[in-house]
Amino acid sequence: MKDLDLALPLGKDTLRFEVERVTIEPYDLRAKVPYDLVMDRLTHWYAVRREWIKKATLMDGVYVFNNPWSVQSNEKHTTYAAMMRLGLPIPTTWMVPPKDYEEKPDLETTLVRYARLFELGEIGAKVGYPLFMKPYDGGGWVGVSKIDDEAALRRAYDKSGKLVMHLQKGVLPHEHFCRCIGLGPQTRVIRYDPSAPLHQRYLNDKDYLPDETLDTLRDITLTINAFFNWDFNSCEALYEQGEWFPIDFANPCPDSQVTSLHRHFPWLVKAKLRWALYVAATKKKLRLNHDWQPFFDIADKELPYREKLTRYAKLARERMEAERFEEFCAKHLAHLDEVAWRFFGTDRARHAVRAKVEALFPKHEWDTFTEHFWNELQIWRTEDAAARAAAAIPSQSPAKAKKSAARK
Numbered sequence: 525m526k527d528l529d530l531a532l533p534l535g536k537d538t539l540r541f542e543v544e545r546v547t548i549e550p551y552d553l554r555a556k557v558p559y560d561l562v563m564d565r566l567t568h569w570y571a572v573r574r575e576w577i578k579k580a581t582l583m584d585g586v587y588v589f590n591n592p593w594s595v596q597s598n599e600k601h602t603t604y605a606a607m608m609r610l611g612l613p614i615p616t617t618w619m620v621p622p623k624d625y626e627e628k629p630d631l632e633t634t635l636v637r638y639a640r641l642f643e644l645g646e647i648g649a650k651v652g653y654p655l656f657m658k659p660y661d662g663g664g665w666v667g668v669s670k671i672d673d674e675a676a677l678r679r680a681y682d683k684s685g686k687l688v689m690h691l692q693k694g695v696l697p698h699e700h701f702c703r704c705i706g707l708g709p710q711t712r713v714i715r716y717d718p719s720a721p722l723h724q725r726y727l728n729d730k731d732y733l734p735d736e737t738l739d740t741l742r743d744i745t746l747t748i749n750a751f752f753n754w755d756f757n758s759c760e761a762l763y764e765q766g767e768w769f770p771i772d773f774a775n776p777c778p779d780s781q782v783t784s785l786h787r788h789f790p791w792l793v794k795a796k797l798r799w800a801l802y803v804a805a806t807k808k809k810l811r812l813n814h815d816w817q818p819f820f821d822i823a824d825k826e827l828p829y830r831e832k833l834t835r836y837a838k839l840a841r842e843r844m845e846a847e848r849f850e851e852f853c854a855k856h857l858a859h860l861d862e863v864a865w866r867f868f869g870t871d872r873a874r875h876a877v878r879a880k881v882e883a884l885f886p887k888h889e890w891d892t893f894t895e896h897f898w899n900e901l902q903i904w905r906t907e908d909a910a911a912r913a914a915a916a917i918p919s920q921s922p923a924k925a926k927k928s929a930a931r932k
Contacts, residue, residue, distance in 0.1 A: 525797070527863045532805060532856050539805055548573050557584040560804040563796065564588050565756070565777045568595050587803050587810045590776045591753035594814070598752050599661040601690070603774040606751060606816075610823045611832055612744065613769050615693040616651050619660060620644070624686050647691060648677045654694040659687045663775070665718065670694065692771065700733065700763040704745040705778060705792065707756050708799035709846035711742040712791050716760070723893070726779075728787055733763070740830070741768050743837035748773050750840030751819055753811050755799065783880050783893070786900040790908070794864050802852050808845065865908055868901045877901070 525543050532539040546562060548570060557580040567573035574596070580586040598606075601619065608614050621639065625631055648655065648671070657680050658668040667687055671677045681689070703716045703726070715727040745759040748770075758778035761768045782789040802808070822835045841847075853860075867873055874894075881893045 527867055528797075528857075528860065530801070530856070534805070541801065541804065546573070546576075551576055551579075553579055553583070557586055559586055560807065561800055562586055562588045563800055564590070564592070565780055568592055568777070581810060581812070585809075587808060589755040589800075590757070591810065591812070593812075594753045595776045598774060600772070600774040601660040603748070603752065604690075607748065607770060607773070610747070610751075610819055610836065611829055612747075613767055613829075615695055615769055615771060617690055617692045618647055618651055620647065620681070620689055620691060622686050622688050623681055623684050626686060644678060644681055645674045648674050651691045652693050654696050656692050656694055657681070657684070657689050658692065660690050661688070663777075695762040695764055695769045695771065698762040698764040698769075701760070702741060702763065703758050703760050703778075704741045705758045705795075706745040706749045706754075707792070707795040708802070709746065709841055709844040709849055710795045710799065711745055712788065712795070713738050713741055714788055723783055723786065723896070726785055726788055737763070737766075740833065743833050744768060744770055745773075746840040746844070747819075747833065747836040750836075750843045751814075751816065752776075753814065756796070781880060781884075782877055782897055782901070783884055786897055787904045790864055790868055790901065790904055794860055797860065798853050798857055799849070801857065802849050805856075806845075806848070806852070811843070861908070861912060865905055865912075868905055873901065874898055 525541060530539075530541055546559075546564075546567070548567070549572075559580070562577060562580065564573075564577055567577065574592060577586075577588050577592045581588055581592065604614055604617050620642070625635070653672055655671050655677070656668060657671055657677070659666065662668070667684070667689075669680045671680055671691075677691075701716050701718065702713050704711055704713045715729045715732065717725050717727060741759070741761055741763075744761065745757070748759055749755070749757045752774075754776045756776060756778070757773070758775045759770055759773040760775075761770045761773075763769075779785060780792060785792060818839055819836060822832055822839070825832070827835075877897050878890070878894045881890055881897065885893050
């Protein structure tokens, strides 16, 4: 932000930007919040800050990444149900009651009246093996297990304790496992390997699928994000036999660290800056309430799935003001790519990498991983410079190209 040094003309005024961290501390509910925008990734896990964000949004008109009520209320279970309603190819998913319960005075009475015995093996057979057992509201792969047969299902369920679990049909084998990060109307599809160590899960593959196929995953991601009022989210999907199967897409606080994203990290920084600056400068209003009916109206039409998805994505782009956003970026942020390219070669950037490494890795690995992630950023700088240089070269007409070849 400092290097961008923005001074945007807005009517007769010149608009500048100030940035600071929000804090967790006591506050008066009537105290005016001085911000236009809060970029929130983690504080919904902290009740005081989460409730401050709600107050700021309700009373002071602050825009926040992401809508705090949506983040709090829409668990993975809700997202599966909603996207099934829209016709997305979500794998077969069942919810099962927990193995154990918290002790409460009326627990036994409640279970006797309402709980029904069920045959776990029969449910497993209906879902089909292999399947995945995972918490209905989980994150970070906590409590997820791959189940290959009934015996493994019973063992995993016995160990699940008080967690409420989903059983979901595995898409195995599959050709590609990808994560599509969405930030406003911006998306980035990255191949992903969940079996690798965290710093190696995001892969650097290119040209592994045609753009038309990747556009389908981008449309899925935009649809999900607009449906739930999420500015910032990621969609995990498996590609098999020409179809994307979304399997995990309630991630409104996705990986955002250089130690996870490495070579993809500069894209995230630039995308977040673009969307934040646009929202703050234009005083974009936060959509407080869900308005799902327009999506349902499309879902209820007799249309092929891909046509429905195209219409969902069009509606999503309209809600995200995509055309206006792109015009804003072209007019005011054309120099962002060059500024970011320079920044990620500075000592400031290297020190930031070092600080993150020291926060997450044991001391004896600090030097090794600082060098590793720094080198990844420099590879990005090389590739970025080459791509921007190629884009700056005007394409030749066939006649000019023929004359050039003749001269050679």
